[in-house]
Amino acid sequence: MSTALYPLASLVQIEKTPSREDGIPEELELDLRAHGCKLIHEAGILLKQKQVAVATAQILFQRFWYVTSMKQFGIGDIGMGALYLASKLEECPIRMRDLINVYDELLRRDAHRLKYSTGPSSSSAHEFKYIPMSYFGSTFYDLKDALVVAEMQILKRLGFNVNVVLPYGTLVNYLRLLGLTEREDVPSKAWGYLNDALQTPVYALYAVPTIVSAAIMLATRQLGIALPSSPESCWWELFDADWEDVWSVAGYIMRLYRERTPEDHARVLSMVTKKGVRSWLEDQKPAVLLP
Amino acid sequence: MSDVAGPSTPSRKRSRWDTEEDTTPQVDKPVPKRRTKSKVTTSAGTYTPERTATPPVRSQSVAGRLRPSHSRHVPPRTEHPPFMPSRSVYCYERLNSIEEGSYGVVFRARDKETGDIVALKKLKLDEEKHGFPITALREINSLMVCKHENVVGIREVVVGDTLTQVFIVMDFIEHDLKTLLSVMPSPFLQSEVKTLMLQLLSAVAHCHERWILHRDLKTSNLLMNNRGTIKVADFGLARRYGDPVGVGGLTQLVVTLWYRAPEILLGATTYSTAIDMWSVGCIFAELLLNEPLFQAKGEIEMISMIFKLLGPPTSQTWPDFLNLPLAKTITLPAPQPSQLRQKFPYVTSAGLDLLSRLLAYDPETRISAEEALKHPYFTESPLPKHPDLFGSFPSAAAGEKRRKPDSPSAPARAADYKLLTEFD
Missing domain, CATH: 1.10.510.10 (Transferase(Phosphotransferase) domain 1)
Incomplete structure (x- = not known):
């Protein structure tokens, strides 16, 4: 039997992501990836798109940054392209114009936040108001070009292998096997962790059983439910997961909840476009030369 | 967002690959590295959590123990392919065109590296208003998901000079x-x-x-x-x-x-x-x-x-x-x-x-x-x-001519009959 397996990053791809090679620190890359995925998520909600398409888009988005640097393409453009592509893959295509309008609003809102986040003035004075773009204006055509290019680049750089396996079915199976479906809070917590994990690179790094095990581990620990965890009978071994991998996935997820400084926020917001990334990199240069 | 330009913008330029009859188009770009099988290990992501709970309960004592064998539903991490960008169509040498369908041309071509004869299906992407066509996506995806002895094998998808040049590379069948x-x-x-x-x-x-x-x-x-x-x-x-x-x-x-x-x-x-x-x-x-x-x-x-x-x-x-x-x-x-x-x-x-x-x-x-x-x-x-006992025929797709039927048509299946012992 030869079923096509979904691709995962190779060790070389993990050790040297193109963005890090271009001088973006690992922490910052992870934050930018997470922000790009949040944009996809919000766009999905505004478009009333199915969650499977949104999740697929986020996974394609995460894969993309193992073959491309954020200096070359912006996380906004690629997120938009990923959502457009994933909607076709999941047989629920969306209109280009709808997607472009939604992304435009999200990006303008980010720009607005960036403008007023650093200043001392209170936010209420500068309420964000979205003014729709003109129907035949150049903004639309620029965004449309960016969208078409992004979709094609995702396909090309991933070798057209856009096979994505989502974790939800596996979660339900595993919870049944562990007898954890009695309580409603366990499945919903674990489900939530799986969704949050979409903002991290784990779906491009680990097989689904490992990620599902991590979500179950976090959910049961949070709720104080003990599972057999001593050698010879470790529950995650049932699912062919390695403890180190489960732990690493959990680490990626927990990292999302860490407090960020306003400066960190502003830095991410300023780097949504490749232009922003490039100017940030320019600003870093003198600092590197000093010592 | 508006500054997308440069080499990635699609243009109307036609690829020379499918217009030139010349058998050896020049490789003008460095051909992407031949899919090097990079080693993959399981303990790949090395991010260590900072504020999570206690370290793993399992200590080194288990390290020496053999891993349980994998379920057949969970193949080892190493079996998953890495992310591989599309190669260039110039990795193939064009031989002859096989047919022109409603939405693409099929060429016979030779893999320059392995010498394998393949079929290249060129997708028509010129008049697309909705980005990459969903039909082509379905075709590529279905072929990738349905790999089977009796389904034509997809080898890869290659691209030409511009973003409008996409070819599906399949096994050539006579x-x-x-x-x-x-x-x-x-x-x-x-x-x-x-x-x-x-x-x-x-x-x-x-x-x-x-x-x-x-x-x-x-x-x-x-x-x-x-x-x-x-x-x-x-x-x-x-x-x-x-x-x-x-x-x-x-x-x-x-x-x-x-x-x-x-x-x-x-x-x-x-x-x-x-x-x-x-x-x-x-x-x-x-x-x-x-x-x-x-x-x-x-x-x-x-x-x-x-x-x-x-x-x-x-x-x-x-x-x-x-x-x-x-x-x-x-x-x-x-x-x-x-x-x-x-x-x-x-x-x-x-x-x-x-x-x-x-x-x-x-x-x-x-x-x-x-x-x-x-x-x-x-x-x-x-x-x-x-x-194995089926007869073989000259391939029209490979440009082979069928020999004129020999005089008083000798039973074309004579060879088969000798091999066949069963009655039919």
Whole structure:
């Protein structure tokens, strides 16, 4: 039997992501990836798109940054392209114009936040108001070009292998096997962790059983439910997961909840476009030369 | 966002690869590194959590223990392929063009590195208003998901100079069954029909198991090599289906008319795997008859031909018939029994039973590919012939000429008869 397996990053791809090679620190890359995925998520909600398409888009988005640097393409453009592509893959295509309008609003809102986040003035004075773009204006055509290019680049750089396996079915199976479906809070917590994990690179790094095990581990620990965890009978071994991998996935997820400084926020917001990334990199240069 | 330009912008420039007849186009870019099999390990991501709970409960004491063997549903991490960008079409040397379909040209080409002969299908992307066409996505995805001995193998997808140049690289197969049937000196033997049907059914079962509908099964989409193996090809209309079918339903503009199931003809939007099985039935009949079963000119004629052969549907043979959108627009002819036996006088009763189950009116009771594989027809005499014992033919697609039939046509199958010990 030869079923096509979904691709995962190779060790070389993990050790040297193109963005890090271009001088973006690992922490910052992870934050930018997470922000790009949040944009996809919000766009999905505004478009009333199915969650499977949104999740697929986020996974394609995460894969993309193992073959491309954020200096070359912006996380906004690629997120938009990923959502457009994933909607076709999941047989629920969306209109280009709808997607472009939604992304435009999200990006303008980010720009607005960036403008007023650093200043001392209170936010209420500068309420964000979205003014729709003109129907035949150049903004639309620029965004449309960016969208078409992004979709094609995702396909090309991933070798057209856009096979994505989502974790939800596996979660339900595993919870049944562990007898954890009695309580409603366990499945919903674990489900939530799986969704949050979409903002991290784990779906491009680990097989689904490992990620599902991590979500179950976090959910049961949070709720104080003990599972057999001593050698010879470790529950995650049932699912062919390695403890180190489960732990690493959990680490990626927990990292999302860490407090960020306003400066960190502003830095991410300023780097949504490749232009922003490039100017940030320019600003870093003198600092590197000093010592 | 607006500053997308530079080398990645699609342009109208045409690739030289498919316009030049020259056999050796120059490789003007560094060819991407040959897919180096990079080593992958499991403890890949090394991010260490900062504020999470206690460190792992399991300490080093377990490190020496052997890992439990993997479940077959969870292959080791190392078996997953890495992310591999598309290579350039200049990795291939163009040989000749095979055919021009409605939405793409197929070339025969040689892999410059391995020397393998492949088929390159160029996708037409010029007039796209909705980005990369969803039909092409479905085709590529279906081929990648449905890898099987009897499904044409997809090797990779390569790109030309610009973003509008995309080629699907597939294994090159010498013949298609349609052409073969028309040039063959005599129709396939029963034993050969069984082998072909088993191969077709196992491919279809494989696709259906992976939630893929082919939606265009017909003899011209079945390729055959010189070793008696057929490969299902052209997934241009294929798509994933779900249970239940998504909003909006499915289009009725599928399947070549002669192979189209009655429920589609009558406007069903929630059809499923059974439509492929009807096509398989038509192909089975075509292999027996050596000509297409229903050669209708239009949909109305098609429906009346079906009714004539199988008798009009009744509330027993098709309970849901009247609920179909177009059922009330046609008047049923007077009841009449099925004419299948008269049409196929030489097939055994098991063979006729299989055919009638494939051509069952009610999609709910139509036989599935999985069930059909276990049908007694395949275990009764004559048994399916081993693929190696099939004759070989000159390939039209490879530009080989068929030798003029020798004088007083010597039995073209003479060699086969010597090899064959079974009776058929």
